[in-house]
Amino acid sequence: MRRDQMTPLERLAAYGAGAPIDRLPCVPIVGNTAARVIGVKVGDFRGNGALIAEAQVAAYRLFGYDTIRIFTDLYTQSEAMGAKVTYPEDETAFLAAPAIDDLGDIDRLRPADPHRDGYLPQHLEAMRRAVEQVGNEVAVTGAVTCPFTNASFLVGADKLARLMMRAPEKVHHLCELSLQTNIAYAGAIIDAGCTPSLTDAMSSMSVISPRQFREFSFPYLKRLIDYIHGRGKSVTLHICGKTAGIWESMVEAGADCLSIDNDADLGEVRLAVGDRVRLMGNVHPSEVMLQGIPDAVRRATLSCLAQAKDSPKGFIVASGCSLPTETPFANIHAMLDTVRAAGWPAKC
Amino acid sequence: MSASEQELFQRLSDAVVEMDEDESVAVANEVVERGIDAYRAIEQGLSAGMERAGQLFDEEEYFIPELLMCSDAMYAGMDVLKPHLRSDDVAEKRKVVIGVVEGDTHDIGKNLVKIMLETSGFAVTDLGRDIPPARFVETAKEIGADIIALSTLMTTTMEGMGAVVRQLSEEGIRDRFKVIVGGGPISQGFADRIGADGYAVNAADAIRLARALVAPAEAAA
């Protein structure tokens, strides 16, 4: 199998400048699978920045993909604002209860302080440590759950959806509080030498309409992205589920790279906005990466390449969403090996 | 008077589609005052409205927020009409236990299926999310459910559905309940493999499925 000739940082810099590269960038989005790489339990990551960094760096070294993403679950910021999170011993954490039960308590909510609240300090520590260890060769990113999705963890998804119709000003208030947390956290991530990586599941058209996205999600996303741009970093925005009706808005919000999942069509997104933003996607994280055999991964990866390899603003071969914890290593290797074999300009 | 009866049903249906709780309550009160059959008002008014709302969801005219508001309007009207149902209407209700399987907390889709089932006259016990297999079985036995409805959006938690079916078989009570399954990664093939009685791709089909599954028993009764 072909070996990489460039480091991820060299590759992305050259790719961005239109210079020759050894292969296209490739990011199977590894989250808690990293625990398997160093043989620890997912629950051990709780509040342990050193361990998260160790696992993420080991996973990067094993697979050789192009960005490290410090991510354990979606709830770190909402937890720092009062949401209750359940940590199973060896599975990804989930929301046990939103920050407030009673809307009367809405005035008690405060933006989180990333240096003090919840496990945000430990996540920042993980980022600093990863940068210390491999920051000279690969970009380290820190996951940020965007305002609208974070707001849903403050009051609960159904309640937020009803408030959108009954008391829109409350939704705006929750998004504003979330944005303040996001901005403070994004700032701390950049201070740690990393780049914020944005994720926003609830903004999906699987849940809300493009019009509702414009009203409740877009303004806050745009301000968050403006802030990150102001600090000199470019922005990758991931929204899962159906997104075709909001691609334009995602671009207008300022995203430099759209990460789309398998419910969206790579060929279509390329035609729609590929001339303005870089694209990233979209091998099925569960059907192919978790359940498939390496040959299925190879075929799916080639199909992504065929659809988007020469997208004008660039393309990063990736999974549609973060990988399930038990994704076989052989499948992650298969994705990268396929991209290595395709070379550059990519042949498929 | 039957024309205006139809008119009232239409207004109930419209109130649901237009997410107008006040109108739904007002029309439901009018139904009661005029002694019109509450059961038919629910079925041809409120339920019909919720079904239209479901269609609008499939057509991407409505999204989750609108559907939840429609269901609020429906429940508001239902609260007015329920006390006026004749006892034989109430007794006929089929029972469903619904929940999201263990390890999964995605519950938006499950909530929609629950709403639509209630709309269509099922009595639904909602266990919530992250539910271990044994709790589905216990609850189904406890309330004498006709149907056990399992939801999951994650590949990693699908097996919990198979576990429910297995437990029913082990306890020798598999044929006392119909098991239906749904959610993103679920397919007819998967449903067949684990020995479930049915799969539906969305809430509207879930209703048709649930009705079909209890229909033969109904005819025999």
Ligand code: B12
């Ligand atoms: C919104 C969302 C969330 C929200 C959920 C909020 C909530 N309270 O539910 C939040 C942000 C919390 C979330 C969290 C996570 N999510 Co999520 N999420 C989504 C998203 C974007 C939309 C889901 C949705 O609500 N759709 C709208 C509803 C109406 O549709 P539905 O649920 O499919 O339901 C319909 C039908 O399926 C059917 N149906 C549903 N249930 C039943 C039951 C029966 C009996 C029947 C007959 C029919 C039926 O009828 C419904 C109505 O028509 C999907 C993307 C997608 N492609 O679906 C990802 C997705 C489901 N999430 C995913 C993942 C991985 C996660 C996380 C693990 C992320 C993480 N790494 O932390 C966590 C889960 C933590 C946990 N353990 O639970 C993956 C699952 C992958 C897989 N196949 O395993 C998806 C598919 C994204 C992706 N492309 O990878 N998520």
